[in-house]
Amino acid sequence: MAGSRTPTSTGIVGEHPTLWTGLALPGVLWLLLLFIAPFYAILAVSMGRLDPIFLSPIPEFNPYYWDPSVFADVFGDIFGGPLGPTFLRTIGYVVAATALCILMGYPVAYFVARRAGRWKGLFLLLLLAPFWINYLMRMLAWVNVLDVDGQVNSLLMTFGLLQEPRNWLAGHHETVILGLVYGYIPWFILPLYAALDRIDKDVLEAARDLGAGPLRAFARVTLPLSKQGILAGTVIITLPMFGDYYTPDLLSGSPRTRMIGNDISLFILSSTSAGGKGAALTIVLMLFVAVLMTYYLLSVARATREAAA
């Protein structure tokens, strides 16, 4: 192929398409060996057997011998077993936290994108700040202020809203949901901000010229045009929330607030015999969020295609 112009090259005279393939090769190989192969390892472990003596999972790499019995186990635990409440709780937390993110995040994104005027840059910088603060540190910050002798209790008691200090960190649903909202809301606001910022001001002016009041113009023009942004933000935050285990661990640590991610990390990291079960539960979680992942994947692909065009 070298030296000749093939129809597949983009057509600069004297170009060797092999150079481009060669440049892409290390990265592609990396992703095959350390991204695709690991997923095969999840499948192989979940479809494998348990060593009868050491009680450790033996992966089965040949699909011919795959044994899906552990999936029956996992589904049994979800429908009518101990994993059922955890699954429902996870969904409840994610839905509640996402709803709060939308309610709180929309006005903020809207204001900064459309109404902040000359302060826009400063506001944007402040909205971006949490991105560069480690998630665990942001949770640690709440562990500090929510402690029994922490600032939240003393503030609430000063205003008489609380008679005696409350232990917020002892298995309260509201604390975990607060943590999820606090942790993920910046990732919701940013894509929404970008979507709102892209809306053509002329369209809004046209709506107002044609007699729509500010509320009507918002409901009929801005809101529909920002739907993509809301959807993108929602997908971006719900995906990691479904796999979260550190937020409930840090802000509660009680079995009452356990999420599905806690079970996965326990199965995989804390016991050798449950490795197969952990792998199967990971696959179930992936299938559960597959719709979200596909949507996100397609929108990223579309964005990069548009950038290329």
Add this chain to the structure above:
Amino acid sequence: MSVDTTAAARVPAPGRSLVVRLRGWLANPWNRPRLLVVITLGYIVWSLTPVLIAVQFSFNAGRSRSVWQGFSLRWYTQDPDLSVLHDPSLWLALIQSLRLAALTMLVATPIGVALAIGLARWRGRGAKPANFLMLFPLVTPEIVMGVALFLVFAHMYDFVPFGTWAQFLGHMTFSISFVVIIVRGRLFAIGRQYEEAAMDLGASQLEALRRVLLPMLAPAIFAAFAIVFALSIDDFVISQFLAAGQSSVTIPVRLYSTARLAPSPALNALASLMLFATLVAVTLAGLSLRLFRRRDPTAAGGVESLSRWEF
């Protein structure tokens, strides 16, 4: 605009209750959208205050994380046993985090830049699937990637020891795709005409790449270095799944394991040091973009482009 007269006409009569006046002030449609200002400022205060308090108490002279006892560097350097400097479990976590981030940054960026250029130019049969494959690490929940990497190192690549090596390979895997996203935006903006001109003037393909394209990509490459550093130092899930014992504990892993069991201002000091490291990396990325923007008036502002991943 008759803002002044209408606003004056709307000044509430004295004696009306505070609540009514406050409502009138918030809902006044002729001025700035005050309700939105209040919500936005409230959000920003809420989003940053706990972290600022955490940083403040890393400088506390006493052991408390809620009662201020005066400024000191006790938890950073001075305390002979418990400060970050003198507690090996703390500074080893700092070193592990920095080491992993530096290593990942140095290896992931070249591979990612090459992949971005290759994918943007390569039109062969594998190009489409490769472009799609590259996007997967960006959309996979971290816990799924953590489990996948844990199992692959436990059962397939058992020659890779858990700990630093496995963590490095894991961090590389999620970083490469980010480099591609950062670099390819710039790549599309540059187009092909400069390379074409260089080759028309007698440069070989490799020379055109090395002497024309790479210098033009420099700001994006520099931004990629800094962002990979920040992503790696920020990572918790992959680091935890692939850790092996004390020697591979990173700062986020340490925060996770001690925040509830044995919190102390030294932990806040450790977290603050990580925050400063990340801020330095991001500031450098921002500055390199600015430097480049000065030469290219068509590009968007620095913060603006950072917020949209356009480099």
